[in-house]
Amino acid sequence: PRHNQPKESPTHFLCIPLVxxxxxxQLSRSLSLFRSDVCGPLGFGIPEGAVRPVGTLHLTLGVFRESGGRSLEEAVEVLWGLRLKEILKGVKMPVMPGTTGAGGGGGGSEEEKEKLKVTLKGLRSMQADKGKVAxxxxxxxxxxGRLQGFCEGVKKVFVDEGxxxxxxxxxxxxxxxxxxVYVKGKRGKRGERVTVDAREVIDKYEDEVWMEDVEVEGVQICRMGAKKRILDGEEDESYEVEAEVRF
Incomplete structure (x- = not known):
């Protein structure tokens, strides 16, 4: 057994699915072009296995472990009890200059304004040193901050419930x-993770729009560990969805 693994690894995660x-x-095209650009012989030295499959993309709100104290069924009950529209309405919006009240004016119907939409833009490093990125x-x-407020509101329910x-x-x-971490057989000495110099690729993709104005349909509990699958004749991976609640 590997002793450097934490004993209590999470088994599930709460997320907003992006696919x-x-x-x-949109995502298939963006990631395909990105993979060709950064992994090729003239690319940025990023191993192909490190680029995540389309089906795995999501926004993680939190993780938990199914174990003695709390069961998956309890987490699913909490999920099904969420009132997503109420949580979204409860998000405090800043007052924009030249408007009255919170959130500001703007065009579009009330129904359109109430919808939560996601645009993914740019590329950032999880590590402080952009020359050694995992x-x-x-x-x-x-x-x-509307999306942030909504996600924090959803997560708070799960934290409050223990x-x-x-x-x-x-x-x-x-x-x-x-x-x-997904690059096979390329661990360095002492088993540390592979890192890449990502300074140039981060600069190049600073304004990249991966997907635009995609409506958030709901929140899911998924099991850790993406599984391979074939979709439309293409290899992909996705996480097993344990439960979902929709707007």
């Missing part, structure tokens, strides 16, 4: 695009 019928074509992610655009631990740090919403 929907409307987003999949994880790169696409952050969601969220100028008013399903998840309070982590003591802000929730960082991120869609993982590159993770070198």
């Amino acid at each position: 929907t019928p409307s987003s999949r074509p 994880v790169l992610y696409a952050p969601p655009e969220d100028p008013l 399903i998840m631990m309070e982590e003591g740090r802000p929730l960082l919403l991120h869609a993982t695009v590159v993770n070198t």
Whole structure:
């Protein structure tokens, strides 16, 4: 057994799925072009196995372990009890200059304004040293903090119910695009993770729009560990969905 593994690894995660019928074509194209660009012989030295398959993209809200004290069934009950529209309505919006009230004006119907949409733009490193990176992610655009507030509201319910631990740090919403933990047979001395110099690729993809205005359809509990599958004749991976609640 590997003794450097934490004993209490999480078994499940709470997330907003990003792969929907409307987003999949956008994400497939973006990731395919990215993979060709950064993994090729003239690319940026990122191993192909590190670029995540389309079907794995999501925004993690938190993780938990199915064990003695709390069962998966309890977590699913909490999920099914969520009132997503109420949580979203409860998000405090900043007052924009030149408007009255919270959230500001803007065009579009009330129904359209109430919908929560996600645009993934840019590329950031999870590590402080961009010259030694193991994880790169696409952050969601969220100028008013509406998505952040909603996600924190959902997570708080699970923390209050004792399903998840309070982590003591802000929730960082991120869609993982590159993770070198998935690169096989390339561990360095003492088994440390592969790292790449990502300074140039981060600069190049600073304004990359991976997907735009994709409506959030709900929240899921998924099991850790993506499984391989074939979709439309293409190899992909996805996580097993244990339960879902929709808007």
